[in-house]
Amino acid sequence: MSPTVRAYYEEEHAIQSTMFKVDSIPDTCPICHQGIEPIKRFGWLEKKNLCLIVQCPKEACRVLFIAHYYEPTSRGFTPLETVYQLRGCVPRKVKKKVFHGILNIFPEFIKIYNQAKEAEERGLKEICGAGYRRALEFLIKDYLFRLKGRKSKETKETRLGTCIKDYIDNQNIKDCAQRAAWLGNDETHYIRIWKDKDLEDLKDLIELTANWIHDEHLTRRIKKNMPEKKAKA
Numbered sequence: 001m002s003p004t005v006r007a008y009y010e011e012e013h014a015i016q017s018t019m020f021k022v023d024s025i026p027d028t029c030p031i032c033h034q035g036i037e038p039i040k041r042f043g044w045l046e047k048k049n050l051c052l053i054v055q056c057p058k059e060a061c062r063v064l065f066i067a068h069y070y071e072p073t074s075r076g077f078t079p080l081e082t083v084y085q086l087r088g089c090v091p092r093k094v095k096k097k098v099f100h101g102i103l104n105i106f107p108e109f110i111k112i113y114n115q116a117k118e119a120e121e122r123g124l125k126e127i128c129g130a131g132y133r134r135a136l137e138f139l140i141k142d143y144l145f146r147l148k149g150r151k152s153k154e155t156k157e158t159r160l161g162t163c164i165k166d167y168i169d170n171q172n173i174k175d176c177a178q179r180a181a182w183l184g185n186d187e188t189h190y191i192r193i194w195k196d197k198d199l200e201d202l203k204d205l206i207e208l209t210a211n212w213i214h215d216e217h218l219t220r221r222i223k224k225n226m227p228e229k230k231a232k233a
């Protein structure tokens, strides 16, 4: 059964209120991202848009946000027969992707990646892919000169594809980075080559590349700290 909400509206210069059916009540806070049953504060109907002001009940959050509903094309005869459809909630805080272990080594990569994620979550699907592609370039180039000792200027000036093909010796990093670059190029060019792949695949490959870099970095650090077996005291 559809939930109902009370909303006010203006009719013939008077404020009226009635109950409206909605398809759902938001179950996640757009600010703290926790699962919630929001507190309903106020509803207003303006033309075909129903706005519901609700509040996050979590003590550490308590943020008020607006759930936007629109009137479906097939409406009922009375307000209560029409089921308004949830379109989204504002304001929305993007949940940042955290790359554990490499946070301090690749701050630019993480910054660009999260800006692309924000663009994606705001529905800017046509441009966020180019952002992810740029994040990948920062990850690879910073990896090469911060962790692999390549010259900074030369690395920055070399094409990403060449950096991956000629400078990366770890096969796992190379395989994932190469494929991420192929999909990344699809996001920036007019013609798409990998038609059966999408943004999710690109993000998976970037994440895998970052994970392999993290594993390599961690393994090298452990080996450096524990170079050989200790003799019994």
Ligand SMILES: [Zn+2]
Pocket (backbone or CB within 6 Å): 029, 030, 031, 032, 033, 034, 056, 057, 058, 061, 062, 063
């Ligand atoms: Zn919250």
